[in-house]
Amino acid sequence: MQPANVPLRLIPGTTHRELLRVMQPTWTYKPVTAIEASAPVRLTIPAHGITTDTWHAWLSGVQHMPELNREALRELPHRVHVIDANTLEINRISATGRNPSGGELRYQPPVDLTGCTLEMQVLDKVGNTVLTLDNDSGLSISGPGTIERVIGADVLIPSTPVRYWLEVRYPDGTEHRYWEGAITLGER
Known part of the structure; x- marks a missing residue:
């Protein structure tokens, strides 16, 4: 499965909060x-x-x-x-x-995320990890097929070009990378 290429725009010094939906392929x-x-x-x-x-x-x-x-x-x-x-x-x-x-x-009905672990990596332009979000920090399952992503105002993202990916690991060991994309910084 090809991950969705979804750019992420962050405003330094502000909290970014959004809901991401994971839908089944059937209608x-x-x-x-x-x-x-x-x-x-x-x-x-x-x-x-x-x-x-x-x-x-x-x-x-x-x-x-x-x-x-x-x-x-x-x-x-x-x-x-x-x-x-x-x-x-x-x-x-x-x-x-x-x-x-x-x-x-x-x-498209929601995907069952019960028991899943979440991970998001933010990478700099040479591929070094500069930030990790997971079930304990910044990512949570907030309902059927729904992931809440919160990037706090205190999180520092480098101003150089960065990119991210977000994966879901299911209890059976299956991993899906659902989203990836460039991160841009807006002005405060």
Whole structure:
């Protein structure tokens, strides 16, 4: 598997915090049976199967509200919030006064990270390790398929070109490098 090449921009003296999502390669497709004309918009999708509070998903075929439709892997996904086993909410979109209907939800389920160890190496331009993050410092599993990365304001990153990689080691010994990329420093 080829790791995703994702550049990382850090601002010296500030804390960098982000969530990284690890998704299965298979897709889940669920019909949308109702869309509330509410703010935020709520979608009824019986037994949608999303097991985390917030996940990324795409919608297609929604009628009378084209801004809900997003083409999987060509457009950014919606951030959907789980209300219950049959209801999802997209907080940034209002359907007030609208009459949307139909459509299909598409998403890649989260990878089970139970018992995994995480490691991120930051390397200088000649390949020397200048920083390591792991489960005890800077990386944590914060939910199904979700890794939280925190690089503290006190961490010193050299101003020379640096790069990173982030790997997940599964309990069975399998290792996957999911992300790698250049690190650039912004101005404070």
